[in-house]
Amino acid sequence: MIRIQARTEPSSLMKVASPLLAITLTLIFGCILFSAIGKSPTQALHVLLIAPLADSYNIGEMFVKMGPLLLCAVGLSLCYRANMWNIGAEGQLLAGALGGSAVALYFIDSESSFALPMTLLAGIISGMLWAAMPTFLKLKYNSNLILTTIMFNYIALYLLIWAVHGPLRDPEGFGFPESALFSDNTLLPVLFESSRIHLGIVFALISGVIGWFILSKTHLGFQIRVFGADEPAARYAGFSGKKLSWLVMLFAGALAGLAGVSETTGPIGQLVPNVSPGYGYSAIIVAYLGRLHPLGAILAAVFMAVLYMGGDLAQIEMGIPVAVVSMFQGVLLFFLLACDFFINNRLAFTNQATN
Amino acid sequence: MNTHNSVSRLELVNITKQYPGCLANDNISITLMPGEIHALLGENGAGKSTLVKSIYGVVSPDKGDIIWDGREVSIKSPSIARDLGIGMVFQHFSLFETLTVCQNIELCLSKTQLVNIGDLASRITQLSEEYGLNVNPSRYVHSLSIGERQRVEIMRCLVQSVKLLILDEPTSVLTPQEVAGLFVVLRTLSNEGCSILFISHKLHEVTEICDKATILRGGKVVDTCVPNEETPASIAKMMVGDLAEQDAGYAKKEGTESVLCVSSLSLEPKQPFGTALKDITFDLKSGEILGIAGVAGNGQDELMAIISGEDERNIKSTLSLSKQDIGHLHAGERRKLGMAYVPEERLGRGAVPEMSLSENTLLTHSEGFIRNGLVDWQSIKDYTTTMIAKYKVKCHGEFSEAKSLSGGNLQKFIMGREIGQNPKVLICAHPTWGVDVGAALAIHQALLELRDQGAAILLISEDIDELFLLADRMSAICDGHLSPVVKTESTNIDQIGQWMAGTFIDNKSVSISNTTPAQKANS
Numbered sequence: 001m002i003r004i005q006a007r008t009e010p011s012s013l014m015k016v017a018s019p020l021l022a023i024t025l026t027l028i029f030g031c032i033l034f035s036a037i038g039k040s041p042t043q044a045l046h047v048l049l050i051a052p053l054a055d056s057y058n059i060g061e062m063f064v065k066m067g068p069l070l071l072c073a074v075g076l077s078l079c080y081r082a083n084m085w086n087i088g089a090e091g092q093l094l095a096g097a098l099g100g101s102a103v104a105l106y107f108i109d110s111e112s113s114f115a116l117p118m119t120l121l122a123g124i125i126s127g128m129l130w131a132a133m134p135t136f137l138k139l140k141y142n143s144n145l146i147l148t149t150i151m152f153n154y155i156a157l158y159l160l161i162w163a164v165h166g167p168l169r170d171p172e173g174f175g176f177p178e179s180a181l182f183s184d185n186t187l188l189p190v191l192f193e194s195s196r197i198h199l200g201i202v203f204a205l206i207s208g209v210i211g212w213f214i215l216s217k218t219h220l221g222f223q224i225r226v227f228g229a230d231e232p233a234a235r236y237a238g239f240s241g242k243k244l245s246w247l248v249m250l251f252a253g254a255l256a257g258l259a260g261v262s263e264t265t266g267p268i269g270q271l272v273p274n275v276s277p278g279y280g281y282s283a284i285i286v287a288y289l290g291r292l293h294p295l296g297a298i299l300a301a302v303f304m305a306v307l308y309m310g311g312d313l314a315q316i317e318m319g320i321p322v323a324v325v326s327m328f329q330g331v332l333l334f335f336l337l338a339c340d341f342f343i344n345n346r347l348a349f350t351n352q353a354t355n
Numbered sequence: 356m357n358t359h360n361s362v363s364r365l366e367l368v369n370i371t372k373q374y375p376g377c378l379a380n381d382n383i384s385i386t387l388m389p390g391e392i393h394a395l396l397g398e399n400g401a402g403k404s405t406l407v408k409s410i411y412g413v414v415s416p417d418k419g420d421i422i423w424d425g426r427e428v429s430i431k432s433p434s435i436a437r438d439l440g441i442g443m444v445f446q447h448f449s450l451f452e453t454l455t456v457c458q459n460i461e462l463c464l465s466k467t468q469l470v471n472i473g474d475l476a477s478r479i480t481q482l483s484e485e486y487g488l489n490v491n492p493s494r495y496v497h498s499l500s501i502g503e504r505q506r507v508e509i510m511r512c513l514v515q516s517v518k519l520l521i522l523d524e525p526t527s528v529l530t531p532q533e534v535a536g537l538f539v540v541l542r543t544l545s546n547e548g549c550s551i552l553f554i555s556h557k558l559h560e561v562t563e564i565c566d567k568a569t570i571l572r573g574g575k576v577v578d579t580c581v582p583n584e585e586t587p588a589s590i591a592k593m594m595v596g597d598l599a600e601q602d603a604g605y606a607k608k609e610g611t612e613s614v615l616c617v618s619s620l621s622l623e624p625k626q627p628f629g630t631a632l633k634d635i636t637f638d639l640k641s642g643e644i645l646g647i648a649g650v651a652g653n654g655q656d657e658l659m660a661i662i663s664g665e666d667e668r669n670i671k672s673t674l675s676l677s678k679q680d681i682g683h684l685h686a687g688e689r690r691k692l693g694m695a696y697v698p699e700e701r702l703g704r705g706a707v708p709e710m711s712l713s714e715n716t717l718l719t720h721s722e723g724f725i726r727n728g729l730v731d732w733q734s735i736k737d738y739t740t741t742m743i744a745k746y747k748v749k750c751h752g753e754f755s756e757a758k759s760l761s762g763g764n765l766q767k768f769i770m771g772r773e774i775g776q777n778p779k780v781l782i783c784a785h786p787t788w789g790v791d792v793g794a795a796l797a798i799h800q801a802l803l804e805l806r807d808q809g810a811a812i813l814l815i816s817e818d819i820d821e822l823f824l825l826a827d828r829m830s831a832i833c834d835g836h837l838s839p840v841v842k843t844e845s846t847n848i849d850q851i852g853q854w855m856a857g858t859f860i861d862n863k864s865v866s867i868s869n870t871t872p873a874q875k876a877n878s
Contacts, residue, residue: 219717219721222714222717226718229707230703230704230707232703233703233705236719237719238664238687238689240685
């Protein structure tokens with residue numbers, strides 16, 4: 001008989017093995033699914049996971065997608081460490097894209113060297129503002145952060161759609177819901193010729209390192225970890241929960257806002273309604289896959305970016321619907337949470353029933 | 356007591372229970388005669404709870420036999436245990452507060468039992484008079500004091516005509532007068548042939564009431580004795596081995612100048628079922644231990660939270676530390692001014708369960724370890740390692756998670772951490788609650804040493820013996836009122852016990868509602 005037994009102490013092996021096991025199970029699930037819809041599983045997996053890394057153009061695109069994922073995931077990792085269930089990275093990203101684009105359009109004819117920094121700053125501040133409102137509601141009225149951040153995601157989305165249909169629409173754009181193309185002065189520099197890799201990926205990697213530094217080296221990071229792991233202990237020690245909540249939320253909002261403005265001033269170059277294919281939501285999975293560790297998030301972001309790329313390729317080459325990416329993400333999170341159960345529990349095999 | 360020529364009530368033969376990573380019971384054999392009051396003694400983690408849970412059918416032992424009234428039985432669930440006539444009163448009561456006494460008792464009876472009893476309420480009244488339990492079947496449980504609730508639990512066992520009553524640390528929540536009342540009931544039961552298995556930490560109670568005692572250590576039976584032929588000290592020695600030093604007769608000291616002053620502190624409770632603090636005034640002097648006695652839930656938690664600053668409400672000018680108002684400062688700022696605090700809950704408040712001991716040191720002791728906002732982890736690890744050695748904390752090392760330590764060891768760690776900050780004022784709640792004798796001795800000595808260095812210590816405890824042992828001045832708290840403060844030499848257990856029950860309140864204040872303090876304390 002198989003029984004579930006609590007471990008005396010958490011398994012450090014499972015902490016590392018759990019994400020790998022979850023990925024493996026997800027791939028097995030994928031094989032079964034592709035067979036069921038009459039596609040070759042090996043070919044599908046090749047297109048999904050290997051092809052995105054097969055040539056330099058694809059690798060470049062992978063980095064383009066990795067940037068916003070990582071920026072959002074680092075902020076979320078800190079939030080989740082502090083027990084702040086911020087599901088609003090998507091909204092904060094869109095707010096950053098909207099705010100940044102408004103400033104970029106203001107500078108559209110300007111030669112000022114402040115134009116790009118001001119644009120980025122506007123994106124960061126917009127993201128922080130979008131994170132600040134649910135935080136305020138939580139701390140002041142004890143509202144549920146999960147619900148309010150999700151609602152703010154929709155508000156941000158429709159605000160953005162209204163903006164591209166109204167005030168920010170390109171007057172010479174034949175009525176399409178898009179802004180004018182930004183001037184070169186407000187575009188992020190491209191890192192390598194002939195690719196679209198831009199400065200955003202550098203921001204993302206730096207944010208990962210900063211996040212790691214804060215969490216493991218500073219007293220502030222220690223307070224964040226205590227606050228998340230054990231709130232009564234944080235109160236007992238005299239750490240201010242309000243201050244820590246504000247800090248992690250504003251940090252996450254700033255990074256998500258930066259991700260948003262980096263998209264519009266980077267690969268897109270203008271404000272369009274579909275700035276993000278759900279980066280803010282996928283970043284939740286990235287954060288968990290990276291064990292809520294900012295450096296782990298870097299690896300997880302690579303994997304998730306590959307999956308995004310692979311989804312596009314699978315649609316082009318094999319006619320597999322792009323929804324398969326969302327499904328893969330969902331299944332991955334499901335298996336990850338299931339595997340995490342075995343960090344604190346294990347299966348015990350006994351010869352006979354004991355009761 | 357009738358132990359001759361009769362079959363034993365209960366016999367345990369080689370009971371063994373293995374938990375992952377710990378052998379809780381190792382070949383334990385115990386015999387209980389009808390009418391015997393048998394004490395089960397041992398330090399925390401000695402395996403007492405596992406053993407009684409095996410008897411009550413909560414835990415199934417891996418090996419061993421249970422022989423009940425001469426025949427072997429297999430007790431697979433508490434309901435089988437109850438059918439046999441085994442009743443158990445847990446340390447934490449299992450009563451529904453929104454139901455009456457009668458309804459609560461009815462819930463745990465089977466249909467046939469109910470039919471046999473007939474009118475349950477009158478049966479309760481009858482038993483209540485017979486044993487002097489004073490339980491009114493129509494009262495709601497939420498209006499009962501802790502002592503009364505315990506009597507309801509005992510009544511629940513009596514209604515089922517219990518032949519063996521298991522009591523898990525029954526006196527830890529009672530005032531001295533209530534303990535005396537409980538013992539009368541237990542003796543009556545014993546005279547009628549009901550066996551009683553009595554788990555306690557308080558050795559003088561064991562010597563007072565028990566016929567026999569079995570001492571467990573590390574899951575094994577190490578000794579048995581007849582308690583009234585022993586002294587508490589000799590039993591303590593059996594419990595911890597030969598290491599136990601004498602823990603008694605410390606010199607009392609007089610404090611010098613006032614350090615912490617609380618003046619006319621009145622405060623509404625933060626939680627709906629909390630206790631309001633009512634006009635509390637006292638001052639704590641350096642170089643003394645001020646003990647506050649009281650039954651749990653009489654405002655101790657609220658008082659500690661407001662003094663430590665965990666309760667963030669601003670009460671400027673009623674609280675001062677070294678003549679400086681601290682009512683508006685938060686807990687972290689008060690710590691910087693020299694205040695330290697050992698909370699009642701060790702795991703989850705005094706220490707973060709999933710963090711290492713080093714990280715838990717940093718939790719409250721950050722001075723000297725932070726430079727420009729960066730943590731000097733190496734110094735913390737070194738400091739923690741020396742502290743572990745100094746306070747003899749049993750663990751693998753500074754990297755051990757707090758939750759892997761036993762209660763007593765974690766408490767020694769927390770005491771060491773707080774004392775290590777050389778506090779001017781130490782607030783200490785139930786420092787040895789659930790801690791074994793050896794660790795309690797170490798904690799007592801650490802407290803006295805800190806006092807002798809000139810610190811002011813506020814000691815809040817439910818253990819009245821401990822307070823008499825350590826405190827230089829004493830007071831009691833009941834329903835949010837603080838009794839007068841007196842020198843320990845000039846009072847006695849009786850007076851403090853009465854103060855714990857609130858007798859001082861009537862002369863002190865007139866605004867008491869018609870509920871008794873004890874009732875309110877438990878709502």
